[in-house]
Amino acid sequence: MADHILAIDQGTTSTRAMIFDRSGETVGVAQVEHRQLLPRPGWVEHDPLEIWRNVREVIGQSLARAELTRHELAAVGITNQRETTVVWDRSTGRPVHNALVWQDTRTQPMVDRLAADGGANRFAPTTGLPLSTYFAATKIAWILDHVDGARGRAEAGELLFGTMDTWVLWNLTGGVRGGVHCTDVTNASRTLLMDLETLDWDDRLLDAFGIPRAMLPGIRSSSEVYGTAPATSLVHSVPIAGILGDQQAATFGQAAFGAGDAKNTYGTGCFLLFGIGEQIVRSEHGLITTVAYRLGDGPPRYALEGSIAVAGALVQWLRDNLGFISTAPEVEALATSVPDNGGAYLVPAFSGLFAPYWRSDARGALVGLTRFVTKAHIARAALESTAFQTRDVLDAVNRDAAVPLAELRVDGGMAANAALMQFQADILGVPVVRPKVAETTALGAAFAAGLAVGFWADLDELRALWREDRRWEPTMDAAERDRLLRNWHKAVSKTLDWVDDDVR
Numbered sequence: 001m002a003d004h005i006l007a008i009d010q011g012t013t014s015t016r017a018m019i020f021d022r023s024g025e026t027v028g029v030a031q032v033e034h035r036q037l038l039p040r041p042g043w044v045e046h047d048p049l050e051i052w053r054n055v056r057e058v059i060g061q062s063l064a065r066a067e068l069t070r071h072e073l074a075a076v077g078i079t080n081q082r083e084t085t086v087v088w089d090r091s092t093g094r095p096v097h098n099a100l101v102w103q104d105t106r107t108q109p110m111v112d113r114l115a116a117d118g119g120a121n122r123f124a125p126t127t128g129l130p131l132s133t134y135f136a137a138t139k140i141a142w143i144l145d146h147v148d149g150a151r152g153r154a155e156a157g158e159l160l161f162g163t164m165d166t167w168v169l170w171n172l173t174g175g176v177r178g179g180v181h182c183t184d185v186t187n188a189s190r191t192l193l194m195d196l197e198t199l200d201w202d203d204r205l206l207d208a209f210g211i212p213r214a215m216l217p218g219i220r221s222s223s224e225v226y227g228t229a230p231a232t233s234l235v236h237s238v239p240i241a242g243i244l245g246d247q248q249a250a251t252f253g254q255a256a257f258g259a260g261d262a263k264n265t266y267g268t269g270c271f272l273l274f275g276i277g278e279q280i281v282r283s284e285h286g287l288i289t290t291v292a293y294r295l296g297d298g299p300p301r302y303a304l305e306g307s308i309a310v311a312g313a314l315v316q317w318l319r320d321n322l323g324f325i326s327t328a329p330e331v332e333a334l335a336t337s338v339p340d341n342g343g344a345y346l347v348p349a350f351s352g353l354f355a356p357y358w359r360s361d362a363r364g365a366l367v368g369l370t371r372f373v374t375k376a377h378i379a380r381a382a383l384e385s386t387a388f389q390t391r392d393v394l395d396a397v398n399r400d401a402a403v404p405l406a407e408l409r410v411d412g413g414m415a416a417n418a419a420l421m422q423f424q425a426d427i428l429g430v431p432v433v434r435p436k437v438a439e440t441t442a443l444g445a446a447f448a449a450g451l452a453v454g455f456w457a458d459l460d461e462l463r464a465l466w467r468e469d470r471r472w473e474p475t476m477d478a479a480e481r482d483r484l485l486r487n488w489h490k491a492v493s494k495t496l497d498w499v500d501d502d503v504r
C-alpha cells in the first residue's frame with residue numbers, strides 16, 4: 001500500500017532524500033554532498049548535472065534503506081536551496097553554465113547600476129524584495145550576458161531558466177523527453193521577477209533585468225500534481241505533488257501555517273519566517289515579504305522573512321579556517337568553557353550583511369579584543385552572533401507586524417546546540433521550542449505533496465503531527481540583555497562602509 005511520501009531536499013551543501021510514514025516519522029534517509037565551486041572571491045557555483053546525479057542516487061538509497069519500492073509511495077515532494085540559478089538547453093538538457101548559487105556576489109555591479117537609478121528598494125513594492133545579488137534576476141542576466149549566444153537563444157525559446165526545484169522537476173519528469181518546466185510560487189517569489197499580488201512574472205521587471213519571458217517556467221501552487229516520472233525512473237508513475245523553497249518548507253514542516261506563527265532555521269545561514277496570513281505586509285524595517293505557501297487554488301499565504309547569510313557557516317569557519325575545533329558540535333564545549341564572551345563580539349559580515357541591514361559594503365569584524373580574550377571567548381562570540389542577528393530580525397518583525405511573537409519554533413543543524421538555544425531565548429526574551437522531527441524542511445515538502453494527493457486530509461491533521469521535543473525559557477535579566485545588545489550594535493557599526501575602491 002502507498003503509505004509513504006518521499007521528499008527530495010536539494011540544499012546548498014548536499015542533496016537528501018527522506019521517506020516519511022503517515023505519522024511524519026522518517027523511515028529512510030540518504031544524503032550526498034556536492035562540490036562547492038569557488039572560482040574567484042565572492043563567486044559560488046554548483047554543477048547542476050552533479051546535483052541531478054545526486055538526486056537520483058539519494059532516491060535509490062533512501063528507498064533501499066526503507067526497504068520500499070515506488071509502489072509504496074503515494075507522492076514525491078521537492079524542496080530546495082532557493083535563488084540558485086540554472087540556465088540550460090531544452091533540446092540537450094545541458095546547462096550552459098554552472099549554477100550561480102544564492103551566496104554568489106558577482107552581480108554586485110549590476111545591482112549598483114540598477115540601484116543608482118531609483119534606489120535599492122525600487123522593486124520592493126512589486127516583489128517584496130530589495131535589490132540584491134542574493135536573488136535570481138541578476139544571476140540570470142549575468143549568464144545571458146557572459147555565455148556566447150545565450151541571450152539570442154533564450155529569446156528564441158531554446159534555453160530554459162529554473163531554480164533548483166525546476167531543474168530537479170524537469171529532469172525527474174523526463175528532461176528532453178517532455179520534462180515539465182514549472183516552479184512554485186514560493187520559489188518564484190525569490191527571483192525579483194514575480195509580482196507578489198498577481199503571482200505572475202511582471203513585464204516591467206523582465207524589461208528592467210533584460211530577461212526574456214520565453215525562458216521562464218510556469219508558476220504553480222506549492223501543492224498540486226505537476227507530473228510523473230517516466231518508466232526509466234525509480235519513482236515511475238508516482239505523482240510529484242509538492243514544491244516549496246527550503247525555508248518555506250521548514251515553516252510548513254513546523255506546522256507554522258498561520259499569521260503570527262514563526263520558525264527560525266539555523267543552518268549554513270539562518271532564516272526566520274513569520275506568517276502574516278493572506279494580506280501582504282511590506283516591510284519598512286529591512287525584511288523580505290515572501291510567499292509562504294499556496295495550496296492548489298487556495299489563497300496565497302505570505303510571510304515576512306529575515307535572511308541571515310552566515311550562521312552555521314561561521315562555525316565551519318572556526319573549524320576550517322582557524323582550526324579551533326575539529327567538528328562543528330565541538331563548538332558548544334569550547335564556548336561554554338568560559339562564562340561569557342570576555343568582551344569580544346564577532347560580526348560575520350563575510351559577504352556583507354543581509355537582513356535587516358542589507359549592506360553589501362560591510363565586512364566581518366572581531367571587536368572588543370584585549371589580551372584577556374581566548375579562542376573560547378571567540379567561539380562564544382561566534383555562537384552569540386547568530387542569536388544577536390536573530391534578535392535584530394525579530395525586532396524588525398515586531399515593528400512591521402502588529403502581532404507579537406509568543407514563541408519561536410527552531411530547527412536546522414545549529415538547533416542541536418543547547419547553549420546557543422538558551423542564549424537565543426535569553427536574548428529574545430521569548431521561549432524557543434524545538435520539535436521532535438528535526439528534519440522539518442523535508443517534512444514540509446512531504447506535507448505539501450501528501451495534501452495534494454489526499455494522503456493527509458488538511459492542515460489540522462498536520463498540526464496534530466507536530467510534537468515538542470525541548471523548550472528553552474528566557475532567564476537573563478533585562479539589564480544584562482540590553483547591555484549585550486548595545487555592544488552588539490556597536491560591533492555591527494564597525495563593519496559598515498568597509499568595502500571601497502581599495503577593498504575588492
Ligand SMILES: Nc1ncnc2c1ncn2[C@@H]1O[C@H](COP(=O)(O)OP(=O)(O)O)[C@@H](O)[C@H]1O
Nearest residue numbers: 013267268312313315316328329412413414417
Ligand atoms: N552542535 C552544533 N553547534 C553549532 N553549529 C552546528 C552544530 N552542528 C552543526 N552545526 C552547523 O550547522 C550547519 C549545518 O546545518 P544544516 O541544517 O545541515 O545546514 P544546511 O541545510 O544549510 O546545509 C553547519 O554550518 C554546521 O557548522
Ligand SMILES: O=P(O)(O)OC[C@H](O)CO
Nearest residue numbers: 011012081082102267268
Ligand atoms: O540550503 P540551505 O539550507 O542553506 O538554504 C538556503 C536558502 O534557501 C537560501 O535562501
